[in-house]
Every structure is written in structure tokens, then in C-alpha cells.
Amino acid sequence: MNYLKKPSWQLDEKEITPKELFDKRRSFIKLGAASIVSSTAIVEALAKENLPIKNLKYNEAVNNNLELNTYEQITSYNNFYEFTTSKERVKYMAHTLDTNGWRITIDGLIDKKIEIDFDDLIKKFTLHERIYRFRCVEGWSMVVPWVGIKLSDFIKYANPNSKAKYIRFETLFDDDIFPDQANMLFPAVEYPYVEGLRMDEAMNNLSILAVGLYGSSMPKQNGAPIRLIVPWKYGFKSIKSIAKISFVEKEPLNTWQKSNPKEYGFYANVNPNVDHPRWSQKRERVLGKFFKQKTLMFNGYEKEVAHLYKGMDLTKYF
Numbered sequence: 278m279n280y281l282k283k284p285s286w287q288l289d290e291k292e293i294t295p296k297e298l299f300d301k302r303r304s305f306i307k308l309g310a311a312s313i314v315s316s317t318a319i320v321e322a323l324a325k326e327n328l329p330i331k332n333l334k335y336n337e338a339v340n341n342n343l344e345l346n347t348y349e350q351i352t353s354y355n356n357f358y359e360f361t362t363s364k365e366r367v368k369y370m371a372h373t374l375d376t377n378g379w380r381i382t383i384d385g386l387i388d389k390k391i392e393i394d395f396d397d398l399i400k401k402f403t404l405h406e407r408i409y410r411f412r413c414v415e416g417w418s419m420v421v422p423w424v425g426i427k428l429s430d431f432i433k434y435a436n437p438n439s440k441a442k443y444i445r446f447e448t449l450f451d452d453d454i455f456p457d458q459a460n461m462l463f464p465a466v467e468y469p470y471v472e473g474l475r476m477d478e479a480m481n482n483l484s485i486l487a488v489g490l491y492g493s494s495m496p497k498q499n500g501a502p503i504r505l506i507v508p509w510k511y512g513f514k515s516i517k518s519i520a521k522i523s524f525v526e527k528e529p530l531n532t533w534q535k536s537n538p539k540e541y542g543f544y545a546n547v548n549p550n551v552d553h554p555r556w557s558q559k560r561e562r563v564l565g566k567f568f569k570q571k572t573l574m575f576n577g578y579e580k581e582v583a584h585l586y587k588g589m590d591l592t593k594y595f
């Protein structure tokens with residue numbers, strides 16, 4: 278008999294999910310049922326906690342017995358330069374990010390430009406939970422239970438033609454929402470924030486467009502309503518609050534490469550053997566942990582992605 282063998286990173290939720298995640302979900306389920314009665318207290322609680330996502334598929338999750346960071350940790354230490362370069366302050370400023378009626382433009386090497394509401398777009402896809410390591414180029418890391426759609430599913434929907442070799446993402450430009458975009462003199466980086474992937478990287482099963490975490494919709498400070506997650510790459514590739522997705526022929530010039538090409542490249546694969554010009558990448562500090570731990574090649578996803586870079590000099594394509 279043939280058994281469908283799950284990839285090593287995939288395990289059932291019950292095998293891996295710590296108690297906290299279950300508790301969190303249970304509280305959502307309770308709130309969900311109670312909200313039929315619709316008291317203001319419940320509505321307020323839901324708004325505060327983010328709305329629970331319906332019809333979520335829990336059958337896929339990355340395992341390796343990863344210990345999840347808490348919701349509090351994941352939402353209290355953020356890089357989101359459109360607000361501020363202070364990681365601790367992002368969560369206090371992100372309330373201006375109004376995602377009501379969020380529109381996404383899909384253009385470039387496709388049949389016809391698509392403009393669609395985020396709410397309508399997301400209905401077309403199956404949601405997956407993916408528990409991934411997340412490693413910032415600065416040397417901190419965390420483990421996050423993301424909720425999202427497969428980027429490959431999105432690409433199949435957009436249906437780019439064969440000339441498309443790369444996918445390019447852009448964060449919303451709106452200086453009413455993002456205070457640093459109104460900073461005429463010394464913005465932290467050039468806006469809108471831009472990122473990109475080679476098409477085969479984008480089609481890899483690990484690549485997702487995340488729309489939530491811990492089973493609820495994406496907190497504003499983490500890039501609501503939709504952001505990229507590519508867990509084998511440094512965190513800056515995981516562009517937040519996406520408003521435009523384009524299929525292009527040439528390698529997009531991503532924001533950090535543009536701002537400092539000596540230090541940041543296009544690929545940004547997590548690699549303990551290639552140091553940042555100003556610090557080592559051999560180790561990392563997990564949020565909430567005192568001792569550092571070893572950084573893994575491709576952030577621990579070598580089996581899934583190493584083939585994408587066969588024959589490439591990873592010191593050159595950093």
C-alpha cells in the first residue's frame with residue numbers, strides 16, 4: 278500500500294501545538310458562538326483580539342518541535358519603518374493603519390491588470406497555518422504560527438505569462454497612514470517599500486502570503502492585512518501591508534539593496550557562513566530567550582530550498 282508521506286516540516290496541529298495556541302483558539306471559538314447574542318463587550322473583545330478567521334485549514338504546520346513565541350512577543354517587537362525605527366513603538370503607532378476596503382493591484386506580465394478588494398481576493402484561496410522560524414538580519418529571531426495562502430496558489434490565479442521571471446511586491450504608499458512616508462527630509466528608507474522573489478522561489482511550497490497569526494487576522498504592527506513570508510530568507514524580504522504585486526522580467530531592486538547594496542542583496546538567504554559586513558550571522562537571539570542559539574543554513578529549511586541555489590556562489594548572491 279502507498280502512504281502519502283508528509284514532508285518533514287509538516288505535522289498535524291495536535292502533534293505540535295503548545296497549550297497557549299489551543300487556549301487562544303478556544304477563546305475565539307467561545308467569543309464566536311457568543312457573538313450571535315452580540316453584546317458590545319464581545320464586539321469590543323473581538324476588535325481588540327482581531328477577528329477570528331473562519332474556514333481555516335489546520336492540516337499543515339511546520340514542525341521540528343518548534344517552540345512558539347507568544348502573541349505578545351510577536352506583536353511587541355517589530356520592524357516597520359513606515360511608522361518608526363523603534364521596534365518597541367510600532368505597536369503604539371500602528372492604529373493609523375486602516376485596512377478597511379484595502380485594494381490590491383496585480384499587474385505586469387499577465388493578461389489584464391487586476392484590481393481587487395483584499396476581502397474578495399482572500400475568499401478565492403484555502404488558508405493554511407504554517408509555523409515557521411523567522412530570522413531578522415539584525416540577529417534576533419522568533420517562531421510564529423502564521424495563517425496565509427500559498428504564494429503558488431496566488432500565482433496560479435494571477436496566471437502570469439512565460440516572460441515573467443520575477444514577482445515584485447510593493448507596500449502601500451499613504452502618508453496619512455504611515456508617518457515616515459511624510460518625512461520629506463530623512464525618511465528611514467525610500468518608500469514605497471519594495472521586495473521581490475525569483476519565480477521559482479515564489480512557487481516554492483514554503484512561500485506564503487500571510488493574512489494572520491495565532492489563528493486571527495494580521496495585527497497591524499505585523500503588516501496587516503497581507504504580507505509576504507519566506508522563512509528561509511532574512512526578515513526584510515517579508516514585505517508588509519502589500520498593495521501591489523507585479524510580474525516582471527528583470528530582478529526587482531528591493532528597498533534594502535537600493536539603500537545599501539554593500540550590505541544587502543536581492544537573495545538575503547539566511548546563511549550562518551556569510552557574515553553581514555558589520556556583524557556575524559552565526560548565532561541569533563530568540564525573542565524572550567537569554568542565550569543565543571546557532572543560526573541554521575537557510576534558517577533550517579535547507580531540504581526544502583537548497584536546490585534553488587545549486588551552483589550559485591552564495592557569498593556573491595547574498
Ligand SMILES: Nc1nc2c(c(=O)[nH]1)N[C@H]1C(S)=C(S)[C@@H](COP(=O)(O)O)O[C@H]1N2
Nearest residue numbers: 355356357358413448470512513515516517
Ligand atoms: N513595508 C515594510 N515591510 C517590512 C519592513 C518594513 O520596515 N516595512 N521591515 C522588514 C523587516 S527588517 C523585518 S525583520 C520584518 C519584521 O516583521 P515583524 O514586525 O512581523 O516581526 O518585516 C519586514 N517587512
Ligand SMILES: [Mo]
Nearest residue numbers: 413414512513
Ligand atoms: Mo529585519
